[in-house]
Amino acid sequence: MSQSLAAHPDRLLPADPGTRSIARSLLERVQDLPIISPHGHVDAAVIEQNTPFPDPAALLVSPDHYxxxxxxxxxxxxxxxHAGESQDSREVWRRFVEAWPLFEGTASGYWLRTQFEQVFKLGADLSGMSADASYDAISAKLVEPDFRPRQLFKDFNIEVLATTDDPLDNLASHKALTEDPTFNGRVLPTFRPDAYLNVAHPTWVANVERLIETAADGGRGYAGYIAALENRRRYFVDHxxxxxxHGVRTPATLKLDAAEAEALFEKARSGEATAADRDAFEAHMMYQMARMSVDDGLVMTIHPGSYRNHHGPTFESFGADTGHDxxxxxxxxxxxxxxxxxFGTAKDFHLxxxxxxxxxxxxxLAPLAGFYPSVYLGAPWWFLDAPDAMLRFRSAVTETAGFSRSSGFIDDTRAFCSIPARHDASRRIEASFLARLVAEHRVSEDRAHELILDIVDGSPRxxxxL
Structure with a gap:
């Protein structure tokens, strides 16, 4: 069997020997720090119930749009x-293994290779194993008593894991984990109101009616809608x-007076809103979300710029999050x-x-973060959470905003077993970037050691x- 590239100690570090030596030292400083994951999509119930992972295809292939x-x-x-009634999981896995060469050079290939080596202990690159042999090896690992979410949470050295949750979720799993004396980590809910703010969402009207009925304390109309959102945010804070x-199409914001907002709200509820009305209302609600964050202290994160469900036939057959955003x-x-x-200079507001x-x-973004006390640079996300893109991000923003204005790494993943691989990749990239600055005599080595500690651990906290 050939050794996996994921076992090489210098993966992602600079090719130049002198710079690589500096990067090794910086990486050693942060390699074993706990993982802080303030934004992701793992289901809290999986951890709370310690649910066994499914078969290899259902775990690593079918749900992963990457x-x-x-x-x-x-x-x-x-x-x-997609493993299920019509497709045998082993057959899905065989197709994945056949396609494995396609992933050379991709971030997905790097993360998967790291999981195979570090988490599943395959000891060889997938290309050096047959589809059936690798399927059987991973399957055997999945049934081990210690290969459950709670033990892996501990083994991965996760300290904080944030989930992404519907505003009307009762957060029962989060509460159970908080009250469980046998669980030492922190699993935090995140308020995600997109389906209640975006009038274009197919269930917006039903969502809003349910929101008002559940959380408006007897209020009605636009005023009840705003009160219900404020109440549910407080519920999340309490938990x-x-x-x-906020996963919005664009980062547009708009300040409307109450009468204008109410008129748009009622047009939307009656189905009479135009596309321009829908955009204006969502932009206004982003302004309202910022106002609420100033009041209740929730950090406001904005994830715009994705054309969701680009291929209509795929969406109709397989739903959202299937690879065509x-x-x-x-x-x-x-x-x-x-x-x-x-709100850009509001005390304690973080955007x-x-x-x-x-x-x-x-x-x-770097100029905005370099002026407004509230603004922080979100880490490279989705298609950009890849080694070269992360290096481009650091090169693009550091000269204007420095290191202190960034969020720390965000793994943004549903794939629980990929979390350590993603954070390890980020730490290696940060070490590589800082090592170059040291080698070019732009930052002292002592200062670089301080900076990487802050980037990895201090910034997200x-x-x-936190």
Whole structure:
């Protein structure tokens, strides 16, 4: 069997020997620090109930749109990649192994290779094993008594893991974990109100009616809607939440007076809102979310710039999050200005701005974070949470905003077993970037050791008020 590349101690570190030596020293400083994951999509119930993981295909292939999208691009139909009634899991896994060469050079390939080596202990690259042998080896690991979410939470050295939750979720699993004396980690809920703010969402009207009925304390109409959102945010705060996350199409914000907002709200409820009305109402609600964050202390994170469900037939057959969300160009400077006019300098307000459009890193986001006390740079996300893109991010923003204005790494993953691989990759990239600055005599080595500690551990604690 050939040794996996994921076992090489210098993976992702600089090729130049002198710079690589500096990077090794920096990485050693942070390699064993606990994982702080302030934004992700792991289901809290999986950890609370210590649910066994399913078979290899259902765990690592079918639910991972990073994986299925590239195999689909090679001509494999989507229904052949989803384990279930029509597809045997072993057959899905065979198709994945056949496609494994497609992942060379990709971030997905790096994370998967690291999981195979570090988590599943395969001891060889997937290309050196047959599909059946690798399937059987992973399956054997999945049935081991210690290979359960709670033990892995401990083995992965996770200190904080934030989930992403519907505003009306009762957060029972979070409460149970908090009260469980046998569980030592922190699993925090995150308020995610997209389906209640975006009028274009297919269930917006039903969602809003349920929200008002459940949480408005007898209020009605737009006023009841606002009161219900405020009440549910407080419920999340009481259950440990530190942030509210917003997956919007664009970062547009708009300040409307109550009468204007109410008129748009009623048009939307009656189905009479135009596309422009829908956009205006969502932009206004982003302004309202900022106002609420100033009041209740929840960190506000914004994830814009994805054209969701780009391929209609795939969405109709397989639903959302199946690999065809595509980035597009966005504008932050003008779009976010109405919000920042009123809240950009508000005491203790934290606003973390993410993007899938690399062009705004140096042109807009770094200058914004370099002036407004509230603004922090969200880590490279989704298509950009890859080694070269993370290096480009550091190069684009550091000269304007320094290191103190960034959020720390965000893994943003549903794939629980990939969390340590993703954080390890980020730490190696940060060590590589700082090592270059040291080698170029732009930062002292002593200062670089301080900086990497703050980037990896201090920044996420500070930005997300942990």
């Amino acid at each position: 994986v299925t999208r590239l195999i689909h691009a090679d001509g494999v139909s989507m229904d052949q990649l 440990g939440a530190v942030s509210a996350d 595509i980035p597009f160009a966005i504008n932050y400077t003008e779009a976010i200005r109405p919000l920042l006019q009123d 973390v701005l993410f993007t899938l459009d690399e062009t705004v890193f140096s042109r807009e 500070r930005v997300f008020k």
